[in-house]
Amino acid sequence: MRVTIADVARAAGVSKTTVSRVINTKGEVDGGTAARVRAVIASLGYVPSSGAVGLARGSSRTVGMLVPSLTWPWMGEVLQGVVDTVEAAGYGLLLFTFNRGADSVERFTTQVSARAFDGLLVVEPENTLDKIIALSDRGLPVVLIDDRGSHPDEFPSVVTTNHEGGASAARHLLADGRSRPLVITGPEQFGCVRDRLGGFREVLPTDLVAVGDFTELSGRLAVEQLLAAGTPFDSVFAHNDISAAGALRALRAAGRSVPDDIAVVGFDDIPMAQHTEPPLTTVRQPTRRMGETAALMLLGHLGGATAQETVVLPTELVVRQSAPLAANSGPVNGSSASASAHRFP
Amino acid sequence: MRVTIADVARAAGVSKTTVSRVINTKGEVDGGTAARVRAVIASLGYVPSSGAVGLARGSSRTVGMLVPSLTWPWMGEVLQGVVDTVEAAGYGLLLFTFNRGADSVERFTTQVSARAFDGLLVVEPENTLDKIIALSDRGLPVVLIDDRGSHPDEFPSVVTTNHEGGASAARHLLADGRSRPLVITGPEQFGCVRDRLGGFREVLPTDLVAVGDFTELSGRLAVEQLLAAGTPFDSVFAHNDISAAGALRALRAAGRSVPDDIAVVGFDDIPMAQHTEPPLTTVRQPTRRMGETAALMLLGHLGGATAQETVVLPTELVVRQSAPLAANSGPVNGSSASASAHRFP
DNA sequence: CTGAAAGCGCTTACAG
DNA sequence: CTGAAAGCGCTTACAG
Structure with a gap:
């Protein structure tokens, strides 16, 4: 059914290791070999399984976003800023809302622990700030889009003036x-x-x-x-x-x-x-820039940059x-x- | 670091197989054994890795959603309907937009092939309908939220009167x-x-x-x-x-x-x-019900239900x-x- | 009712 | 420059 790295390796007459190196441009590979592998990948339409890659690498290349509601008038702009930034970095965005109370919280916490994503963007945790802090303490990188000015200093946040x-x-x-x-x-x-x-x-x-x-x-x-x-x-x-x-x-x-x-x-x-x-x-x-900025901060953090403090964006x-x-x-x-x-x- | 199924098995004095059975309530397990395993899971705070589960099971328990823009005035309602439904079913929602032209399309198609999600919800493919059809032909379940009334019969869709x-x-x-x-x-x-x-x-x-x-x-x-x-x-x-x-x-x-x-x-x-x-x-x-309905149709399809035709929801x-x-x-x-x-x- | 083993599809030391 | 093998953390026949 699905084309795997093994199929590519076989067709190209190399090992899976070499195919992996070509895909990730990691380590030295002979120019001719690489070209051959790439040709096979193209002809077979091979795409690595994100699940397998994530499992092997220990990260999902996905960030989560938690919002209280999707129907607030400015939420679309925030989301658009986030999605654009995250997509441009080759990450996926997993979206969650907190609108069904305790049930949502439970389900969400489970997803987090399941490592479905590497980092989290949060808008207005309100009554769930403690939960978010707990997640952050467990090692999950978190950036807050703080439109309520709650000024928590547990994690970096984006605010406006x-x-x-x-x-x-x-x-x-x-x-x-x-x-x-x-x-x-x-x-x-x-x-x-x-x-x-x-x-x-x-x-x-x-x-x-x-x-x-x-x-x-x-x-x-x-x-x-x-x-x-x-x-x-x-x-x-x-x-x-x-x-x-x-x-x-x-x-x-x-x-x-x-x-x-x-x-x-x-x-x-x-x-x-x-x-x-x-x-x-x-x-x-x-709002849009707040989303972009928060996403950039989180991606930077995931990329190893040291966590930033609060970033303040000007009103107009x-x-x-x-x-x-x-x-x-x-x-x-x-x-x-x-x-x-x-x-x- | 991370608590794995092996840790749970060890602490409970059973095999990983048994732990897996308890988690998924699949197959017969002795009541006492199950209780012991559950206690260990709780005390260790164990949560299965979604990536590993997905890899082993061949599905990600995630659906994708593709929209042209997140800032359109009614998009928030559609999204909210989708997210609510998808979350309630224990699925995650991966969000994509098509706003950066060919680049976005490319990246998106890659994500799809990477099996980052099991099914796809689409709003207004416009110039990308052919791409979506190609994905659908490759076996990806697709449901269209068709606010433009383009009436394609390649896949099930939700429309209004x-x-x-x-x-x-x-x-x-x-x-x-x-x-x-x-x-x-x-x-x-x-x-x-x-x-x-x-x-x-x-x-x-x-x-x-x-x-x-x-x-x-x-x-x-x-x-x-x-x-x-x-x-x-x-x-x-x-x-x-x-x-x-x-x-x-x-x-x-x-x-x-x-x-x-x-x-x-x-x-x-x-x-x-x-x-x-x-x-x-x-x-x-x-709009909200259109989102809910489309999500329900897709989830049903993933659950093995036969694909439905077009569903028409009344205006008011x-x-x-x-x-x-x-x-x-x-x-x-x-x-x-x-x-x-x-x-x- | 329970477990050992193979397998999902990758990456990554390690060895050459 | 290249490959065999182990390992990521699960599930699932298969055997008992």
């Missing part, structure tokens, strides 16, 4: 003459939420802070409550684009004009941000109509994110 | 008293586009057809051109939600009210559809404000897709 991102939003609003901002945060326990809020307030102090949960509803309610209370405000900084969309909806329903009455800035720059009404000014997370303020460059400055081209991007180093 | 989906959009508009619809299609070569258009026109004939390419821009331009030409129309059926969003934007810019002047219906029900202004009535593709019209149930019937709750869902079998 949440503090500076918050500050950039504040500077933008300040430059636009806004002085009474409402901040709609995510869950308080997240490090990224504290960082974004801290960075924002350092530039533009405010006591109008509504604790949200990253949902559209929480953004809508925050604005509705503030409007109902009659508290004056001239801008909104939401900790993610989804809750910013909720804020936009509440403002529209209340007849407030964005950005004339109220400017709105989000966080993430998910695809939807280009399609809200008006298109959303937002602090872009470099993307200016669209919900908070243009100057107050009432008219329409801004919002369909091209990079064209209208404003970089803060 | 594009024709009926188009018809349901037309019935909805017709019931709302609309008679002059503009259809904004996707690329003409796609089977799904022909099906959606055909289904729509059977119910609501129209000659206002703009060939788009699934981008926001194409939706915007189609509407702008029709408005500029002064051609009257009272509704829009766009072949995906992105181009529907473009249509919404163009209508808003032109001062046309949606849905009072023009009703708009999209296709897909991507997350963004809930956040457009107004929220979008759309024909929902059961989700009614939101851009085209409510009756003309000018006022606000519809658009935040809960399923609550406001209208099923067509």
Whole structure:
């Protein structure tokens, strides 16, 4: 059935050892012999069995990736960055999710111990950080894509500049003459939420802070409550684009004009941000690059490089109509994110 | 280092064969012996090496999945459906993309031949259908998630009711008293586009057809051109939600009210559809279930079931404000897709 | 009910 | 430059 290294050896009139050397370009092989072996490999369509190679070599040339959910709006970008990098290095990517609770965890841990992969990329372990630490302690190389800013120092991680991102939003609003901002945060326990809020307030102090949960509803309610209370405000900084969309909806329903009455800035720059009404000014997370960087770090580690520390990737303020460059400055081209991007180093 | 089956056998005072039998609950084993072996396995933390098991058994308990891109708005749902199903069956999922052209294809084909996985799930092979067919011919079980309606009969596939989906959009508009619809299609070569258009026109004939390419821009331009030409129309059926969003934007810019002047219906029900202004009535593709179903079909096939034919999953019209149930019937709750869902079998 | 042995398809010292 | 042999960690007839 399957063509094996033995078939190639036989057809080429050499030993399996020599075939192996040709395949892996390891050790000296006579030029003519090598050419002959290669010809046979091509004609037979021989491809080494990854399972056998892995068993013999003790590694699988595969990395695992563990994510809480695949349907979050920015997860696709992270994944794409990871897959591209991993594929380019000739590795495979084994994907796992943690969405069925204890059962998933159990199954996953088993797969790990089975050495189905050589290293692991993790997004947001949340309640499973201890499990991951245990795996890491057992010798599994791990790199964390830390979008929650949990700052564990057990393993290298890739994070973004949440503090500076918050500050950039504040500077933008300040430059636009806004002085009474409402901040709609995510869950308080997240490090990224504290960082974004801290960075924002350092530039533009405010006591109008509504604790949200990253949902559209929480953004809508925050604005509705503030409007109902009659508290004056001239801008909104939401900790993610989804809750910013909720804020936009509440403002529209209340007849407030964005950005004339109220400017709105989000966080993430998910695809939807280009399609809200008006298109959303937002602090872009470099999600794809975070994926690429984490994969590169892990591959480097597998290749023997010494484990790196935390790598910080910069956010980028993307200016669209919900908070243009100057107050009432008219329409801004919002369909091209990079064209209208404003970089803060 | 690693705990092997030999270590377990030694510690339990039995042969590797017996340990293997206990692990796989295969063949008769004395109850006491089995209990002892299990205790040793637990205390040593033994987990079989997946590579070795795969080599010995000739299968990897892993399925591959090949997608053109991970950042498309509905890909996350498909992936989630696949991963959930595959994980529940104790299989691993190896993910591949085709985004670096010939290079990716080459690398991928190699991985396949390396038997890194037992079966393959494919989304939209597009220009690589011949490659996939070749793999299938070589004995690799393949299931296609066919969102483009290319209808190849080389392997089993999961599709959705594009024709009926188009018809349901037309019935909805017709019931709302609309008679002059503009259809904004996707690329003409796609089977799904022909099906959606055909289904729509059977119910609501129209000659206002703009060939788009699934981008926001194409939706915007189609509407702008029709408005500029002064051609009257009272509704829009766009072949995906992105181009529907473009249509919404163009209508808003032109001062046309949606849905009072023009009703708009999209296709897909991507997350963004809930956040457009107004929220979008759309024909929902059961993307997650398509992923689950395809995975189930593949696993069944691997388990020895005879290969199934094409499985067709129904679309579902989700009614939101851009085209409510009756003309000018006022606000519809658009935040809960399923609550406001209208099923067509 | 249990075990010795062969075999899955490779890689890697070791020897020449 | 090349090959015989052991070994990676399992499973599976085969024999008892």
